[in-house]
Amino acid sequence: MKQRDLKGPHGTTNVVEETVRNPNVMPSPYSPTIELVGVSYGYGKDLPVIDDITLSIPQGQWVTLVGANGCGKSTLVKLMNALLPKGEGSIKVKGLELQSDTIGKIRQTIGMVFQNPDNQFIGATVEEDIVFGLEGQCLSIEVMEERVKSYAARLGITDLLYKHPSELSGGQKQRVAIASILSMEPEVVIFDEASSMLDEKTRNELLNILSDMHKSGRYTIISITHDAQEIAASERVLVLHEGKLIADRTPTELFQDEKILEMSHVIAPFAFQLTRELHRYGLDISIPNCEKELMEALWPLHLRK
Amino acid sequence: MAITFEKVNYEYDANSMWSQAALQGVNLHLESGILAGIAGATGSGKSTLLQMFNGILKPTSGTVQVLDITLRGGEKAPKLHQLRKRVGLVFQFPEQQLFEDTVEKDLCFGPINFGCSVDEAKERARKAMEKMGLDESLLSRNPFQLSGGQMRKVAIASVLAMDPEIVVLDEPTATLDPVSRAELIQLLHRLCREEGRTVIIVTHRMDELLPFANQWVILHEGRTVFQGTVKALIEQADQMESYGIVIPQSIRYWRAISEKFGLSGEDPCLSAEAMSKRIAELVSAEDV
Amino acid sequence: MSEKLLIGRTIDTGSWVHSIDPRAKMIAMMLYVVIIILSNTWLEMACVVVFSLAIIALTRIHIKYFIRAAKPLWVLMLFIFIVQCIKVVDKNGAILLSIGSWNLYVEGFKLGLFSVLRMVFLVSFTAILTFTTTPGRLNQGLEGVLKPLKVIRVSPDRFTLMVSIALRFIPSILEEAQIILKAQASRGADVRELPWKEKGKMLVSLLVPVTVGAFRRAEDLVHSMESRGFRMGEPRTKYHSLVWRSRDTIFIGFFIIMLIAMVWMSGYGTGELWTL
Numbered sequence: 001m002k003q004r005d006l007k008g009p010h011g012t013t014n015v016v017e018e019t020v021r022n023p024n025v026m027p028s029p030y031s032p033t034i035e036l037v038g039v040s041y042g043y044g045k046d047l048p049v050i051d052d053i054t055l056s057i058p059q060g061q062w063v064t065l066v067g068a069n070g071c072g073k074s075t076l077v078k079l080m081n082a083l084l085p086k087g088e089g090s091i092k093v094k095g096l097e098l099q100s101d102t103i104g105k106i107r108q109t110i111g112m113v114f115q116n117p118d119n120q121f122i123g124a125t126v127e128e129d130i131v132f133g134l135e136g137q138c139l140s141i142e143v144m145e146e147r148v149k150s151y152a153a154r155l156g157i158t159d160l161l162y163k164h165p166s167e168l169s170g171g172q173k174q175r176v177a178i179a180s181i182l183s184m185e186p187e188v189v190i191f192d193e194a195s196s197m198l199d200e201k202t203r204n205e206l207l208n209i210l211s212d213m214h215k216s217g218r219y220t221i222i223s224i225t226h227d228a229q230e231i232a233a234s235e236r237v238l239v240l241h242e243g244k245l246i247a248d249r250t251p252t253e254l255f256q257d258e259k260i261l262e263m264s265h266v267i268a269p270f271a272f273q274l275t276r277e278l279h280r281y282g283l284d285i286s287i288p289n290c291e292k293e294l295m296e297a298l299w300p301l302h303l304r305k
Numbered sequence: 306m307a308i309t310f311e312k313v314n315y316e317y318d319a320n321s322m323w324s325q326a327a328l329q330g331v332n333l334h335l336e337s338g339i340l341a342g343i344a345g346a347t348g349s350g351k352s353t354l355l356q357m358f359n360g361i362l363k364p365t366s367g368t369v370q371v372l373d374i375t376l377r378g379g380e381k382a383p384k385l386h387q388l389r390k391r392v393g394l395v396f397q398f399p400e401q402q403l404f405e406d407t408v409e410k411d412l413c414f415g416p417i418n419f420g421c422s423v424d425e426a427k428e429r430a431r432k433a434m435e436k437m438g439l440d441e442s443l444l445s446r447n448p449f450q451l452s453g454g455q456m457r458k459v460a461i462a463s464v465l466a467m468d469p470e471i472v473v474l475d476e477p478t479a480t481l482d483p484v485s486r487a488e489l490i491q492l493l494h495r496l497c498r499e500e501g502r503t504v505i506i507v508t509h510r511m512d513e514l515l516p517f518a519n520q521w522v523i524l525h526e527g528r529t530v531f532q533g534t535v536k537a538l539i540e541q542a543d544q545m546e547s548y549g550i551v552i553p554q555s556i557r558y559w560r561a562i563s564e565k566f567g568l569s570g571e572d573p574c575l576s577a578e579a580m581s582k583r584i585a586e587l588v589s590a591e592d593v
Numbered sequence: 594m595s596e597k598l599l600i601g602r603t604i605d606t607g608s609w610v611h612s613i614d615p616r617a618k619m620i621a622m623m624l625y626v627v628i629i630i631l632s633n634t635w636l637e638m639a640c641v642v643v644f645s646l647a648i649i650a651l652t653r654i655h656i657k658y659f660i661r662a663a664k665p666l667w668v669l670m671l672f673i674f675i676v677q678c679i680k681v682v683d684k685n686g687a688i689l690l691s692i693g694s695w696n697l698y699v700e701g702f703k704l705g706l707f708s709v710l711r712m713v714f715l716v717s718f719t720a721i722l723t724f725t726t727t728p729g730r731l732n733q734g735l736e737g738v739l740k741p742l743k744v745i746r747v748s749p750d751r752f753t754l755m756v757s758i759a760l761r762f763i764p765s766i767l768e769e770a771q772i773i774l775k776a777q778a779s780r781g782a783d784v785r786e787l788p789w790k791e792k793g794k795m796l797v798s799l800l801v802p803v804t805v806g807a808f809r810r811a812e813d814l815v816h817s818m819e820s821r822g823f824r825m826g827e828p829r830t831k832y833h834s835l836v837w838r839s840r841d842t843i844f845i846g847f848f849i850i851m852l853i854a855m856v857w858m859s860g861y862g863t864g865e866l867w868t869l
Binding site for chain 3: 356359361385386389390394396397399401403404414415418419449463467
């Protein structure tokens with residue numbers, strides 16, 4: 001949270017002006033699901049952690065939030081859900097202004113999955129953990145039973161329902177966390193570095209879950225991540241740097257902009273890195289999706305010569 | 306030889322009804338001065354293996370030899386103080402072990418425990434900071450006020466301050482951002498290359514370590530299923546999936562290139578820079 | 594490993610005892626304590642042993658788990674046994690064993706043995722409660738049993754929330770403490786190899802990180818609970834509501850019959866015949 005020793009260039013506000021007004025990323029003819037206007041937040045007299053952020057996210061969009069550790073990403077999403085006291089500016093969720101009397105309603109709309117798989121496991125069994133939020137919504141037993149059954153099945157954890165968290169792996173716990181959140185049927189789901197403590201294979205599984213969620217069209221997804229694959233799968237990337245929103249791009253645009261990459265501490269997928277390096281040798285090929293595509297692009301060059 | 310394991314078994318709670326085999330018949334040979342990567346899916350026994358390198362865990366049966374110290378299963382272990390001084394073990398999320406009110410005191414904790422004088426310990430603390438690329442001015446700071454990345458480096462420095470011959474790290478880059486991860490791996494690589502220390506890194510992100518490691522060990526369900534060079538690893542890459550490991554992109558691309566251009570005898574180029582250079586050579590080679 | 598911790602661990606065999614209402618089990622355990630205290634003669638103790646083993650058999654959980662539960666207390670038990678044996682000097686009583694000028698009296702031996710048996714059965718038997726009841730149901734049971742406290746304005750749901758969070762996180766925190774212990778040992782501070790005066794310093798190097806870690810967990814947990822809409826005191830429905838069924842009454846019935854038998858035996862002095 002306190003890391004401000006980044007060497008990146010300053011004075012990039014003009015980038016924001018350009019990108020925020022970029023019509024490509026503002027496709028919303030409807031009222032946006034999340035709308036932030038001039039949001040700032042700080043701890044005491046320190047530099048603000050969040051500095052005058054304005055953005056809007058339409059229903060159904062999959063947005064990734066990137067930036068170096070300590071740039072304020074986590075603070076920003078926690079503000080949306082009132083997990084931190086209100087700062088300056090206005091936050092609207094589905095047109096509803098975030099105020100002390102709307103917190104309950106807004107938390108029903110937004111679900112959050114956190115980084116540490118163990119620390120967010122509230123119940124003593126998987127079933128209890130899923131039910132924890134449902135009980136708070138005062139649902140009837142029949143509805144709860146139905147939800148537990150269907151969401152456990154959707155996330156493939158039906159066999160684990162009566163297990164204690166100590167019997168589960170990190171990846172399984174994250175699935176439970178997602179099932180617990182989705183069973184509350186939120187419209188917005190925020191993933192706060194939810195994949196960063198998982199191994200690569202489980203991370204891919206989580207990515208599949210996110211893709212399925214996105215395809216269903218029911219959820220607006222905001223995901224904080226450093227994972228290149230996860231960024232690539234999303235529709236839109238917001239880059240935070242020292243509490244400011246410095247870029248709003250598509251993943252492909254981000255991966256090709258070295259300056260923004262450096263400021264956001266993101267490393268592009270291997271294919272992008274390789275293509276960029278090949279450019280230096282005068283080999284212009286488009287970015288391959290897999291190794292076969294690379295070979296198809298290289299072979300003609302090879303034969304021509 | 307820095308580390309040799311012979312038919313090492315390890316069981317948790319060996320004498321109870323909950324005994325669980327974590328390692329089974331592990332054989333391992335790691336030379337001095339190398340950078341070795343250990344990979345394996347969750348629960349494959351990686352963390353258990355690491356804790357045997359400095360005698361935190363002792364083999365249930367089999368022989369573990371680290372430097373000139375031998376631990377045999379079933380025998381009473383010798384005093385481990387010397388071993389721990391020479392083998393620095395960095396646990397996962399090492400920043401969670403910091404406890405002093407200044408960085409300097411935390412860095413001096415290890416050296417003083419191993420018998421250094423206060424002045425000597427301070428000197429070592431300063432050197433360790435330098436090795437981790439940290440500014441000396443941080444020494445007087447409270448470790449809990451540092452950023453996550455800095456705390457991680459301070460915690461690693463607190464082990465380096467013991468001046469160990471072998472440095473063993475359990476997923477040192479976990480939860481760091483990619484740039485900080487790459488930077489940390491480079492610092493660790495420098496420890497190996499410039500100071501000749503043996504560095505052993507457990508990772509579940511093989512790609513970030515591939516360009517640097519000269520040896521790889523793959524564990525699967527408590528057994529060593531692979532041990533060898535990167536080149537040998539690439540030849541057997543197809544089996545990696547069955548061990549629960551995702552084949553890194555760089556290996557996929559290199560294999561495709563090597564197949565197409567017939568480079569099977571060559572040392573692999575696994576960083577984007579090296580690979581593109583090699584491709585450029587190959588593509589233009591026909592010209593000449 | 595956390596496997597060693599039997600606290601809060603359920604061993605599911607799907608037995609009849611598992612299905613009993615946790616409130617019934619808690620009341621039964623209280624009755625059992627009284628039964629144990631009342632058993633003063635060989636006959637009474639024999640009845641308790643048979644009764645306890647019968648109930649344990651009903652749980653279909655292997656007896657070794659129950660033995661395991663009492664095992665950590667063996668030093669204390671041995672101590673009590675020895676003290677009881679030495680303490681009783683009954684000049685007119687029968688002597689069981691003589692070593693030099695010291696006599697072991699039957700009465701002393703009996704007292705010692707009874708104390709140990711009582712402890713073993715108390716600990717092992719009450720383990721039935723945690724072995725056969727999931728922590729969640731245990732909590733609900735606790736909430737039910739504590740309901741009368743509402744009269745004196747103590748809120749049972751706050752208390753049970755506290756208990757459930759403690760049960761959930763104590764094993765995790767202990768595991769974390771173990772890792773920190775190992776990490777500090779790797780930095781040359783091994784509890785087993787350090788001289789006594791150094792152990793104090795060791796404690797600081799352990800306590801600070803564990804405390805910091807516990808607070809970090811607490812913060813994460815609060816965020817997780819709040820983002821799932823939890824607010825203290827807000828109305829909630831219950832997923833598993835407890836329903837008192839006839840089997841629960843039958844279960845308690847066993848204990849009541851046993852208790853009456855105990856009172857009757859001690860009252861009529863039937864046991865006297867068996868006291869030797």
